[in-house]
Amino acid sequence: MTETFRINSDRMQAAFNQLAGIGATGDGGVNRPTFSEAHLATRKWFREQIEKSGLEFRIDGAGNHSAVLACSDNHAPTFLLGSHLDSVPNGGRFDGALGVMAAFEVLSTIKDAGLKPGVNLEAIDFTDEEGTLVGLLGSAALTGHLQPDLLQNPRGGRDALVQGMQRAGLSDESMLSAARPKESLAGYLELHIEQGKRLERAGIDIGIVSAIVGIWSYRLSFIGRADHAGTTTMDDRLDASLGASAFTLTAREIVMKDLPNCVANIGNMDFSPGAFNIVPARVEVSLEFRSPDEEEFKRLNSVLLECATQEANRFGLDLNVEFLGKHSPSLMNNQVQSTFDEACDDLGLSRTPLTSGAGHDGQSFDGLCPVGMIFVPSKEGASHSAREFTEWEDCVNGANVLLLAVLKLAM
Numbered sequence: 001m002t003e004t005f006r007i008n009s010d011r012m013q014a015a016f017n018q019l020a021g022i023g024a025t026g027d028g029g030v031n032r033p034t035f036s037e038a039h040l041a042t043r044k045w046f047r048e049q050i051e052k053s054g055l056e057f058r059i060d061g062a063g064n065h066s067a068v069l070a071c072s073d074n075h076a077p078t079f080l081l082g083s084h085l086d087s088v089p090n091g092g093r094f095d096g097a098l099g100v101m102a103a104f105e106v107l108s109t110i111k112d113a114g115l116k117p118g119v120n121l122e123a124i125d126f127t128d129e130e131g132t133l134v135g136l137l138g139s140a141a142l143t144g145h146l147q148p149d150l151l152q153n154p155r156g157g158r159d160a161l162v163q164g165m166q167r168a169g170l171s172d173e174s175m176l177s178a179a180r181p182k183e184s185l186a187g188y189l190e191l192h193i194e195q196g197k198r199l200e201r202a203g204i205d206i207g208i209v210s211a212i213v214g215i216w217s218y219r220l221s222f223i224g225r226a227d228h229a230g231t232t233t234m235d236d237r238l239d240a241s242l243g244a245s246a247f248t249l250t251a252r253e254i255v256m257k258d259l260p261n262c263v264a265n266i267g268n269m270d271f272s273p274g275a276f277n278i279v280p281a282r283v284e285v286s287l288e289f290r291s292p293d294e295e296e297f298k299r300l301n302s303v304l305l306e307c308a309t310q311e312a313n314r315f316g317l318d319l320n321v322e323f324l325g326k327h328s329p330s331l332m333n334n335q336v337q338s339t340f341d342e343a344c345d346d347l348g349l350s351r352t353p354l355t356s357g358a359g360h361d362g363q364s365f366d367g368l369c370p371v372g373m374i375f376v377p378s379k380e381g382a383s384h385s386a387r388e389f390t391e392w393e394d395c396v397n398g399a400n401v402l403l404l405a406v407l408k409l410a411m
């Protein structure tokens with residue numbers, strides 16, 4: 001009975017601890033930005049682990065590293081499990097690493113048991129999930145979402161991307177060659193730390209992700225008039241900072257009161273001319289907001305833009321709205337979510353549905369194959385920090401849920 005199967009906790013822990021030593025910052029964290037020396041060393045180490053395990057090692061044109069347990073049918077599609085081994089600068093040792101080590105352990109457990117999968121199983125480390133260079137780069141390349149112009153104008157700068165790809169033996173052409181046909185994808189599952197406090201606060205073992213939030217971003221410019229800050233009376237100013245500040249406070253109130261599943265962030269304000277003694281003529285505001293639900297997104301979008309217009313009017317300002325782009329929310333597959341439920345029942349674990357406020361590689365598979373994600377508790381919600389911590393028992397619980405889900409979905 002496969003319900004009684006369990007991963008090898010000691011083996012996974014030994015591998016996890018070795019991995020946490022590569023690029024270690026000495027305070028419990030790791031520093032492995034994409035294609036840094038430490039990241040390349042991590043990838044080399046992972047390759048060696050795969051080769052030692054008896055699983056098949058594969059690398060694609062995007063530099064994604066995989067362990068593969070092939071089934072006997074050459075034409076069978078592939079069921080993927082994975083996450084990422086890169087980190088943000090001075091990040092934590094669990095983010096991404098836990099998901100890759102758990103995926104690798106799940107395949108090793110299935111291979112050791114002599115079980116024959118009905119599809120190919122692949123444990124994958126995606127290149128540049130965190131966005132040092134591009135963000136979700138390896139998964140976008142694999143799923144055919146990578147556009148050539150994104151490689152020309154990446155968020156980390158074109159020079160950094162070119163130099164990084166060279167260090168890893170990759171190129172624009174190889175990146176674009178990594179795309180796989182839709183028919184070859186049977187599903188994608190990922191275990192990740194929550195990076196929030198909801199599971200810990202509720203004392204729940206497993207979060208079953210229902211959706212990954214979408215993100216919309218805008219640059220809003222509040223436009224007034226530059227004047228002498230000493231000789232212009234208070235009632236005679238067109239002060240752009242007032243519209244920007246009032247918008248920031250009102251946006252927070254609206255989201256907290258009417259849209260509890262959403263978040264809005266004003267991450268930057270840029271003042272011009274920007275001097276002690278000049279009334280601000282222009283303030284550019286970086287606005288980003290997130291929601292797990294497309295309908296709520298539309299509502300959030302219209303209330304925030306209406307609010308910006310009202311606050312601009314209130315202070316006699318003009319408003320310029322520049323739309324910078326959006327990612328739609330990704331809904332997780334219902335059947336995969338119920339399979340995770342059953343796996344939690346088999347293991348006697350408590351669980352709750354959760355939305356993910358952070359982006360993950362699973363988004364790249366949206367619409368191509370069934371996608372599912374589970375979270376395990378993060379101590380104090382800390383993440384992208386050396387303080388990131390998850391109890392080992394929780395890591396093992398997550399890996400076992402992943403194992404049982406794979407046995408139910410892909411055998």
Ligand SMILES: [Zn+2]
Pocket residue numbers: 084095096129192
């Ligand atoms: Zn991550």
